[in-house]
Amino acid sequence: MSTKTEVLNENQQKGFKLTNLNNNLLIHGELIAALLSGAIILSAWLFENNIAHSLFVAMHIIAFVIGGFAKAKEGITETIENKELNVELLMIFAAIGSAAIGFWTEGAILIFIFALAGALETYTLNKSNKEISSLMKLQPEEALRIKNGVEQIVPVSDLVVGDNIFVRASERIPADGIIIKGTTAVDESAITGESVPVNKELDHEVFAGTVAMNGSISVKITKQTDETLFQKIIQMVQEAQEEKSKTQLFIERFEGTYVNIVITAVIVMMFLPYLLFDWTLTESIYRAMVLLVVASPCALVASIMPATLSAISNSAKNGVLFKGGVHVENFINMKVFAFDKTGTLTNGAPVVTDIHVDPAYDVNNLISIVGAIEKESTHPLARAITTFSLDRKGNSLKNVVVENMQTIGGNGVEAIVSEEKWQIGKADFVGEEAAFGFQQGIAAKLANEGKTIVFVKHENKIVALLALKDTVRKEAKQTINQLKKRGIHTVMLTGDNEITARAVAEEVGVDDYIAECLPEEKVNHLKLLKEAYGQVAMVGDGINDAPALATANVGVSMGEGTDVALETADIVLMKNNLSKITSAIDRSSKMNRIVKQNVFFSLAIIVTLIFSNFFQVIDLPLGVIGHEGSTILVILNGLRLLK
16 A cells, blocks of 8 residues: 555655664774774884884884775765765875885874865854654654544545545644544644644645644544645755855865865976986875875874864753854854744743732632642643642642533633532633623733633632743843844744734843744744845744754754754754853854864964975975874864863
8 A cells, every 4th residue: 555655654664774874884983993094003103112023014004094994985986976086095105105105193183184074164164853753753654544434543644635634632743734533732833833732623634754642533634744834844955955165166166276286286286396406206105205295284284173072062061052163163153043932932832920819718718729630631731820820828729629620712711620510611611701801901911911811610600811932042132132232133933813912021131032933934034134135044943943953054943942952053052041142153253263273373384394395395204294293283282171
């Protein structure tokens, strides 16, 4: 019964797992090879005077093979595919050239440095598709299809537009569609990021990957399974990850040119001085080998990597995890910070902020009854009310006996306590006119503040209301103010409604906000911000934020965010502290200053060594000392970021 689409999806999932396994093996293999190569070089250097020269040479050859195999293979493969020489081959040539004229240790060190840098680069860049695998786990594989009155469990990929499916309470909805029977509250956090479920009734739209919480529904499929909103999220994450930055593209274009220039210069150096300046052929070849060594980009590589790793390490100690040096470099350039609301600017869970009770009722007794009833519900608002009741001093739920507890159509609950009927829920559940007339219309005022209102009805009378709200993080307002002082534009992008979005935006002080954003719309708004301002950072925590995190120039995830957000983001705030954003910007600025110093210094040394070699001022040992000495100096300068 499987279709082509089903097979494709299965192959995709197997492919993601296999790719992740291969990447892990590659990362560990390269790192082990680099470290083993370094250990062999160190051993040969330490025991040079105590071992035979042939063993000394053999140890270096082994170090060459172990450390250089991966990069040599990569360089040869890419050269064949692209028909263009690359930096990998240049480093191999430089090491071989150094060894060819007797400087085995210098050549091996070049291999070791390059191999270690390659292993770290592989670790940084190959996060391939972990977040996609996490997303796929949220997509149901089977659905209960109803056809001609017969129920049949079928692969989701077999569903077509017009099919009717049945979704039980607590099940994840397998495809986009509209409700044709039943009502339920749907947890749409996978799509919108909002913690409060949305009540869905006849003709309401539902999305794949969301959860029907407390009512069974029949759904008519309106989109093919590969065209659902959830699949669009997966596709957008993939596309955004495949995009390359301008800097990366420039480096890739420049690499071939640089290698060709160096190789050409070495070939010319081997013969031209011999023909024009009365150099001996041996001297010309010797100077060409020196050129190959001093022109190798070790110092340039070391200009960036140690500084980057130091910045990353220091940031991690302070609660900010950078997933790669490019993100440390780019963070200072952000012109706009876009924030998700729920779980990012706010704490991500509703809490009771206000309670109004009929004066004829004892407040503590009423809260005990309400808390005991809601304790039997799994709704997020019910959990918040139960927590509020339990936290209230001297209040206990043990003495309240709840009977016949029922959830009514996702709108509220009702139960019997002491043979009396209690109802808790929305205004239209308990009686809209009476609800909004309670205590001179206090409900309307609270609703305008972006709060969710829950009414309590005893027998036939509204006796209380509770207002709940997802509260703003303590450090959110301070962080926004700090960003604005730096001239950074701040925007809030949220899937929540206009009233709630406006209330939170005003409280934290963002420059602008956009409400009722689906994941695709967040991506579109980010693209517009990039066109208007340039570099844009996105801060979020949910599955729905993943496409935006991937689309932004730098994606920032909260440490308690979903696995997908954590994997997609470039930076993770490990302790969910938004104030760490500004300290991370400062660290980015300092790293960029040190990298510029290192690059300028290393380039100056390389140019000086090249000209000194041409005028025969230096020999190979001095060239290696100058080359490796400059490498050590820029490494030490980079390590200052550890402080």
